[in-house]
Amino acid sequence: MIDRALTYRLIGAGLIVASAAIVLPLVLDGERPAELDMQVVVSEPPAFEVVKIAPVKSVQEIDSQQAAPKDPQDIELIPVAKSVTELKKAEVAKTKPLPSVTAAADRWTVQIATFKSKDNATRLVAKLQEANYDAYSITTNSLHKVFVGPEFKRETSKKIRDDIKKEFGLAGLVVKYSVN
Numbered sequence: 001m002i003d004r005a006l007t008y009r010l011i012g013a014g015l016i017v018a019s020a021a022i023v024l025p026l027v028l029d030g031e032r033p034a035e036l037d038m039q040v041v042v043s044e045p046p047a048f049e050v051v052k053i054a055p056v057k058s059v060q061e062i063d064s065q066q067a068a069p070k071d072p073q074d075i076e077l078i079p080v081a082k083s084v085t086e087l088k089k090a091e092v093a094k095t096k097p098l099p100s101v102t103a104a105a106d107r108w109t110v111q112i113a114t115f116k117s118k119d120n121a122t123r124l125v126a127k128l129q130e131a132n133y134d135a136y137s138i139t140t141n142s143l144h145k146v147f148v149g150p151e152f153k154r155e156t157s158k159k160i161r162d163d164i165k166k167e168f169g170l171a172g173l174v175v176k177y178s179v180n
Contacts, residue, residue: 035142107177108157109149112170118144131167133160150177 002010112128112135115121121137121144128135133148148164151157154174161172 107150107152108154108174109147109151109177110157110161110164110172111175112146112148112164112172115144115146116142120144121146127168128164133164148172 113121113124115124118139124146125135125137128146128148135146135148137144137146139145148160149157151160157174161174165171
């Protein structure tokens with residue numbers, strides 16, 4: 001006779017195999033999500049002019065083709081510094097001090113929500129803009145993120161986040177503003 005524990009294990013294994021045979025075909029039906037179906041259309045390449053490259057010539061051919069200047073007044077002489085110190089002084093006189101460059105200031109924005117549907121993001125942006133907030137949305141990886149801002153001070157972004165929470169009941173995150 002088979003032990004009870006072994007019987008229960010065999011019954012459990014049979015139930016798992018039977019449920020897998022029923023559930024797996026439903027899960028793995030082979031259908032792709034609609035947002036992954038994209039058609040990429042590639043246009044014709046632009047027409048460029050064909051560039052003709054002249055054949056290589058020897059140094060003797062080039063020298064024979066170049067004629068000496070007819071008028072010696074056409075030649076422009078470049079003054080040469082007599083010493084290294086004069087050359088350095090001339091370079092210093094030419095250069096102008098560069099204006100001081102300040103680092104770009106950090107800006108802050110409030111991320112209000114993230115949606116899978118573009119329509120939901122568009123509706124929220126319109127609702128926020130009606131309430132005089134600088135709202136916009138960005139699409140990344142098929143997700144639509146709604147932001148308000150940007151502001152130069154983080155405290156201002158925090159105040160905007162708190163005002164939106166009071167007015168709309170949406171808890172936002174204060175994040176660094178990114179141009180892309």
